Amino acid sequence: MLRWILAILGYLFYRFPGAIAGFLIGGILDRMTVKTRTSASAFGPSKTVSPADFELHLLSLASLVIKADGNVSQTELDYVRQYFVQAYGKERANATFRLFNEVIKKREISAQNICNLLRQRTRYESRLQILHFLFSIANADGRVSELEVNEINKIAGFLGVFSRDFESIKAMFFKNPDSAYKILEIDRNATDAEVKNAFRAMAKKYHPDKLTHLDEAHRKGGEEKFKKVQEAYDQIRKERGI
Structure with a gap:
């Protein structure tokens, strides 16, 4: 919070250079404050990452991801902006x-550096939501490329997410005969x-x-994952007649 106050004050006196300096100085002071806290953060059980740092990360x-395939899609950029506005409000975004x-x-x-920090200071379910x-x-433009x-x-991998969880979330964005099974992290020959x-x-x-510890947009993403799990189960039940 202090970084934003100092950034605003810096902007009032020295415009953008002052805002940047104020933000960086405030960040140092914020981190010094965080180290003295003993209570759990909304983003992790012990060590913490400030909301402002989390948003930047x-x-x-x-x-x-947007630059991964060499094509900066305006649709993907718009998706990110809309997501941030929904999660944090227009001014903060x-x-x-x-x-x-x-x-x-x-x-x-x-x-790697960003993910190492998030891995240490966020809950596993938060990293799944990331x-x-x-x-x-990647899917905002209607297609997830191999490079993405x-x-x-x-x-x-840098976030420490298990491969089976990665494959489960990936399967939510690809339609093929095994998608439902991959979402549930099982093989087609499962009983x-x-x-x-x-x-x-x-x-x-x-x-x-x-x-529930995250903002509305992140919670909405969690609801979407939960819905995909239900849909995968319903599809398998229908195929098997169970």
């Missing part, structure tokens, strides 16, 4: 985009009992209640 990862364009975008973005968000960006999948897969057990396990893993 999320936007940085989004930019990597615009401030994040401005700072990203003025400072972060001019540097080389390291997915992957769903990244796939949603590879970039998201790399990010998933009916195994299908039912897999559905219960996945419904528990992706239940929206696990994301």
